[in-house]
């Protein structure tokens with residue numbers, strides 16, 4: 486396979502232009518025998534062979550180590566190399582045998598700032614005026630028959646139990662406008678640099694007795710990858726007739742080059758008329774709700790959605 490070929494050739498500098506989804510690109514110079522180059526090429530080869538190799542998180546030091554380029558493998562759409570590197574040259578002879586690249590072979594990325602692994606969130610109380618919130622509750626109670634069961638992108642059994650209302654134009658517009666207005670404050674509070682705003686999605690969800698949403702993130706598939714922030718606005722009838730339903734936001738750790746949930750987490754109380762913001766890549770879950778009356782009107786309601794980065 487390729488290593489034999491490579492060992493015969495003296496390693497040389499290869500200028501690699503990395504083409505990412507959304508028209509982004511970056512040029513780096515790598516030694517021809519570096520495992521990172523191998524890994525980049527393998528991601529493309531995997532794609533053409535329909536084999537799973539999509540979850541690699543690349544972290545490439547650039548600007549002489551002053552910055553780092555990070556991206557999930559699924560964003561990689563092409564490489565321009567100078568001198569040319571032909572993909573077949575790096576493929577195993579048996580295409581069916583995946584090339585194992587031990588994690589230790591991959592050049593260590595610049596140590597991540599510890600902060601990056603500690604999840605942060607912002608929760609803001611009294612998000613809507615009392616009048617708006619009461620109008621929203623009335624509206625939702627009239628829409629009970631339009632709620633449908635939720636599904637997840639993987640359709641995994643017993644992963645998520647709740648109901649959703651997809652269309653509620655009377656309130657989604659109000660919500661999106663309020664979110665746009667408050668976003669600069671949220672970014673400041675979380676110490677996150679501003680970014681080019683893309684679409685803001687909104688759905689209306691309800692959790693009743695025994696409902697939950699197990700551990701997941703909101704940006705792990707190609708069509709959700711541009712989700713940057715998740716927001717959840719909580720509302721319920723007073724007096725509150727459910728318990729549980731806390732949102733747990735997990736810290737991250739890096740394992741084999743990608744983010745996974747650590748054991749530590751923050752607990753967010755689903756406080757009536759509050760909104761919470763956190764990065765969509767964080768792993769999170771909704772604990773089981775107990776709603777003894779099982780009445781629709783007593784549910785834990787949310788308007789939740791995602792703030793995307795513009796491409």
Ligand SMILES: O=C(O)CCC(=O)C(=O)O
Nearest residue numbers: 698703717732771787789
């Ligand atoms: O309801 C919540 O607290 C979070 C919901 C959630 O994680 C989602 O809809 O993706």
Ligand SMILES: [Fe+2]
Nearest residue numbers: 701702703769
């Ligand atoms: Fe979520």
